[in-house]
Amino acid sequence: MPVIVVEVMPKPELLDPQGKAVAGALHRLGISDISGVRIGKRFEVTVDEVTDAVLAEVTKLADDMFSNSVIEDVVSISVHPAPASA
Amino acid sequence: MTSIGVITFPGSLDDRDAQRAVRLAGATPVALWHGSHSLEGVDAIVLPGGFSYGDYLRCGAIASLSPIMAEVIEAAAKGMPVLGICNGFQMLTEAHLLEGGLIRNDHGGFICRDQKLRVENTSTAWTNQFPTGAEITIPLKNGEGGFIADAATIARLEGEGRVVFRYLGVNPNGSLNDIAGISNARGNVVGLMPHPEHATEEGFGPDTALAMRNGTDGLAVFASAIASLVAAA
Known part of the structure; x- marks a missing residue:
């Protein structure tokens, strides 16, 4: 079945303590060519079929439920058709 | 008797x-269930602490x-006192009953300690029994307590006196403007x-100068709701 992928990231201007912790670990491991890490979320939403109505519904959910616009941005919504041999 | 649902x-x-x-403050506590559509006639509501749904998606989402x-949400719009702890x-x-959001503590750790606060607004439904400028000590325990909002919202909250509680001493979690709690414009919803x-009970609270675990500074929060309801009746 097709999957709609929604990606959500903490707003760029806000501190991302999770990413900061990972970046700190990288520095402690001696990795010096990575200057920063930010961590977000990826939602894989399985649907029966991709129609304009379904896409509109998922887009609305991405804004209203999957993300909180006070602290996060929806950075992408992409459609991944079902594999031909599935 | 005043009843307060939790x-x-x-x-x-x-x-x-x-x-x-609620009981120690002099009201009748009523246990309410998230899956129900009934507030069972209570006069005020408390949304308690914890880790609902394991903090999945976002805390409280x-x-x-x-x-x-x-x-x-309907009762809050009509003026019912609602407290979120x-x-x-x-x-x-x-739920968009209050502005802003809470993110992971800036230092990345969970913090649990007795916390000194200033009650900045003593006219809300949940703070009217505190003297003006009261400094209180109550426990703080969270991993995602960093209050954030855009600059315009922070300015509005400050300008309208809607910063209700402010951290004193070292900021425990990176909250903007040391904000520990806010209210809605009407003052009936406080978080x-x-x-x-x-x-709320001697022997089971924060340490005080007088004795260990003797602090009851939180009691006035619940007494305030009762007083506001009695005044409105």
Whole structure:
């Protein structure tokens, strides 16, 4: 079945303590060519079929439920058709 | 007698403590269930602390979509006193009853300590029994208590006197402007990260200069709701 992928990231201007912790670990491991890490979320939403109505519904959910616009941005919504041999 | 409902969500931890605080303040606690659509005639509501739905998605996000929240939002709009403590505060922001949001503490750690606060607004439904400028100590325990909002919202909250509680001393979590709790414009909905319900009975609260675990500074929060309801009746 097709999957709609929604990606959500903490707003760029806000501190991302999770990413900061990972970046700190990288520095402690001696990795010096990575200057920063930010961590977000990826939602894989399985649907029966991709129609304009379904896409509109998922887009609305991405804004209203999957993300909180006070602290996060929806950075992408992409459609991944079902594999031909599935 | 005034009745105050405490809603239990899957993963609530401090619902029984909140019920006890309501009782100690002189009202009747009523246990309410997240899956119900009935507020059972209560006069005020507490959304307690805990980790509803394991903090999945975002803290308080899934709980804010619970069946009973439709009634809470409706009652809040009519002026019913609603208090959100910790996870309850997170639910109130997710339900858009309060502005801003709570993010992971800036230092990345969970913090648990007795926290000194200033009560900045003593006219809300949940703070009217505090003297002006009161400094209180109640427990704080959270991993995601960093209050944030855009600059315009912060300026509006400050300008309208809607910063209700402010951290004193070292900022425990990176909250902007040391904000520990806020209210809506009407003052009936208040949310805060620290836990007034854990400072309501001598022997079971924060240490004071007088004796260990003797602090009861949180009691006035619940007494305030009762006073505001009596005044309105």
